Amino acid sequence: MTAEEHLALLPPKLQNVVKMLGSAPKVLKTEMLLEFAKKMPPLPEGMKGQLEQVHECTTPFWVHVELEGGQTHLYFDAPKEAPTVRAFAGMLSEGLEGESPETVLKVPEDFYTLARLEEVVTPLRLRGLQAVLGRIKRQVREAMGA
Template identity: 85%
Template sequence: MNDERLAQLPPKLQQVVKALGSAPKVLKTEMLLEFAKKMPSLPEGMEAKLEQVHECTTPFFVHAELEGPAVHLFFDAPKEAPTVRAFAGMLAEGLEGESPEAVLSVPEDFYALARLEEVVTPLRLRGLQAVLARIKRQVREALSA
């Protein structure tokens, strides 16, 4: 695992990436299913703030906002879409409550450190990149507001 690239990630996301990256392929799918179960529930009234990530093959929605020095993430995806729910669970676990600077510093291809290409198709990985890009754009917009 590339330690220099790993060091660019916020500590909680580092833990997620290390765990997935060091897991054998057979366990990685199970771990992703666990992350899917960890996707946070959407608070009431948040639906109107969500932005659809059209690059995802499954309807997937995201919203990032700042509260003081912390980024808060909100996601919505169908219950029958475990892959995108896993992405949401990973990003929530790894980035929730982080500083805007920490979120903005995450490389677009951070998932390569977790070796997700072993179990996730390139199309889905592009969707994950698009989700991260939306989060970063929303954080930048919140900073400039």
């Protein structure tokens, strides 16, 4: 699959995130990830008990998905001192929030390769990001079946 075909599988907002990061020089990429970390939405009151921990992440990280009116809503929690996983949450939130469940399910597990994140993020952390997307997709499938 070509990079263009891979990119075409992403919803437009996630395409923008990936293109922006992918075209950025390595020296700016870390700063951009820190900006995404700041964009991780705050967890609404009473949501904490509903989140599922993503054990593959080296830092404690939790995710929860809800479907409402044909839209996917994402909720994340991670320590304030964990900028990498918070950046992943910010990226996924910006790229997938409000999308249809079907659109979310089409996102390739390795979408981050288009952003060339391996230039600044370790393989272990990237596996964590892949696991987060896997949890999101599983929760979307479960919610669709409910």
